[in-house]
Amino acid sequence: MDKTKQPYGTVLIKASHILDFLSNCDEPQTLNTIAKETGLTNSTALKILDTLLLIGYVQKNSELKKFSLGLSIIKYANKSMNNLDIKKIAQPHLEELQRLTNETVHLGIQDKDHIIYITKIESKSPICLYSKVGNSIPMYCSAMGKAILADLSDEEIKNYLDCNPLIKLTDNTIITKYDFMEEISKVRKMGYAYDNGEHEEDVICIGVSINGSNKKYGAFSVSLPKYRLTENFHRQIVDAIQNCKLNILNELQ
Missing domain, CATH: 1.10.10.10 (Winged helix-like DNA-binding domain superfamily/Winged helix DNA-binding domain)
Structure with a gap:
């Protein structure tokens, strides 16, 4: 029976x-x-x-x-998102991140094998992006998704890859398991992740996960057109993102 x-x-x-x-x-x-x-x-x-x-x-x-x-x-969806503790806590810090970078900032949470956007703060010089609050994106081709996956064990990531084919969305999309594991290794060393035009052509995203007190809260990122990312600006964005993450984690403790 x-x-x-x-x-x-x-x-x-x-x-x-x-x-x-x-x-x-x-x-x-x-x-x-x-x-x-x-x-x-x-x-x-x-x-x-x-x-x-x-x-x-x-x-x-x-x-x-x-x-x-x-x-x-x-x-109902908007009400649910507004009630998310991480959104309430992160919002002022993300607004400051957007002010410092003047680029589009996203906050997302994991939903099974995807990232769902729960906050989007537009740049004053916006570009056309797929992202909308409520939209979802595969984890393997997003900075937020890679950042979250990098916090998992290699075995857990391999299980994810076994269940999620790496579909080529742009010329830059990573499409082999070996290359993806190499990418995850880089994320772990750097402390942040890239989406180098892997979901949308010529759009760069730099993101980090938000993990604290043995709890996973999601991730956030800064998105901008590739032509605006100079070497100096890249360092500025990374520093701003890491400071933003630290400030959010301090409130979560």
Whole structure:
């Protein structure tokens, strides 16, 4: 007899797949696309979408017949993010980091094998970035993700790599396990991590993890276009990031 505990209400799991898919889309999606990407039939997807529409978790463009996330679920997501202790503690220090560097600053937390952006403080000279609060990014091609992974054991990182293929997103994306482990070794020696245009072309990110009192809180980074990163500015950013991390950790103690 199978004693494995079965989830109650599998329709909720199917609904979560739809919401996960829509949360990663920048544009509204058709029923056919939603059904295909979530492994559901059109009939099942439509029934779930009708319920999600009723409670405001999704919204529908009647003219285009496309679906996107609704305001109700965004409200809950924002409330949850605002309640995160690390966000409240880190916010003033990240604002000071942004003031010192005048570049875009991100705060993220780990969600399974991804980093979710929970704070974004824009540069006064912004560039077009994928990042938005609530968006997620693979750990292997982000400075924050690498910084968090570098705190793990080699065995844990190898398990991560076994479950997450290194997909080439740009010409700079690291795509072999050997090269990635070499990268992690550099992160450990330097005390900070790079995304050298590995997720978005010509965008550099420098990030560090936030670990204190045997607890992992997430990571933060500074993002800027490659052409603005001079040798002197690089040193300035690294110093500012390390000071910011120290200030955050002091409050967490």
